[in-house]
Amino acid sequence: MRGLLMKDWIEEELKRPPKLTCAAKTPEEFRAWQRRFRAAMRRALGPFPKRVPLDPETTERTDCGSYVREKVVFSSEPHMAVVAWVLVPKGNGPGQRRPALVCAHGHGIGKNPLVGLDVEGKATNAEGTQFEDYQHRHAVQFAERGYVVIAPDWRGFGERRDGSPWDDQGRDGCNLRHLAAGYFGYSLLALQIHDGMRCVDYLQSRREVDPRRIGCVGVSFGGTMTTYLTAFDRRIKVGVICCYLSTIANGLRRTNFCGAQYMPQLRANGDIPDVALLAAPKPLLAEVGERDTCFEVDDARAACDHVRRGYAAAGAADRFDVDLFPGEHEFSGRKAFDWFDKWLKG
Secondary structure: OOOOOHHHHHHHHEEEEEEOOOOOHHHHHHHHHHHHHHHHHHHHHHHHOOOOOOOOOOEEEEEOOOEEEEEEEEEEOOOEEEEEEEEEEOOOOOOOEEEEEEEOOOOOOOOHOOOOOOOOOOOOOOOOOOOOOOOOHHHHHHHHOOOOEEEOOOOHHHHHHEEEEOOOOOOHHHHHHHHHHOOOOOOOHHHHHHHHHHHHHHHHHHOOOOEEEEEEEOHHHHHHHHHHHHHOOOOOEEEEEEEOOOOHHHHHHHOOOOHHHHOOOOHHHHOOOHHHHHHOOOOEEEEEEOOOOOOHHHHHHHHHHHHHHHHHHHOOHHHEEEEOOOOOOOOOOOOHHHHHHHHHHH
16 A cells, blocks of 8 residues: 555654664774764764854843852854853852853743743742742752853744744744754754854853863753763763653654754664764763653653663763653753762762
């Protein structure tokens, strides 16, 4: 019978195994696989924009008690800038340099919830309750534990939201921006990764930051960004992927994907856990919510098992762990704080 529907075509394509998924058994096999897969993914991502001087500007500074919150703007490429919150713990001694984190926001209103602010920049609602979403203000939590934190707006979110007609009701702005970038030879994901790498450039320019101790953490789309930044930026030493590690098959069958998270040619060559394995032997923690209805627990556990086997093959079994927590699509932190402390402070 001849098929007519895309969903049927997808099921047939999913029967074909990816060409380069990790099947390594030894450290030598793993390193050889990693080189081949990294090269394939880097080609598929396409070009990155030209780097330009950061020329950073601090536009706002707020004393938040144990830390100072700054709003910074810096150049990313010739015609694009990044706006971000930077949280700097107080109490630095002379010449002291702290570990730092890129805190990557997920879908929603951008960077503000990571620092406890709503879309209007307010910290509390009309009832005086602290604003909080599924990301549980984790940038603040890490700053209070002594980390310098940068929380940028990704393209299309927060202060970088394009507005009408790009984000009108009924239109998916992520898909539109991805398609628009493609007209110019770019993938949206590559542009986002580029901005994330410029965030690392900025962190390394700060006198409070130890440039050798930088990590990345994020939930959902923030987990996407954490996965790719930890995989492709050697300066990021530790990653915590929250409620994202999964398989493309599950995402396609449930239409749980969008232009902001689209990696060209990925399923032809491998899968999401293979991208995570590009980070090895860096320490990597995956948070999985038992009641997550966005990235389902059984699929996430299967993806984690693939990563675990890869880390074992790489001779780094102790550098991958999973926090299977009794929660939903959200930041857990049960293991994340100790994980970063162990690998960035220890």
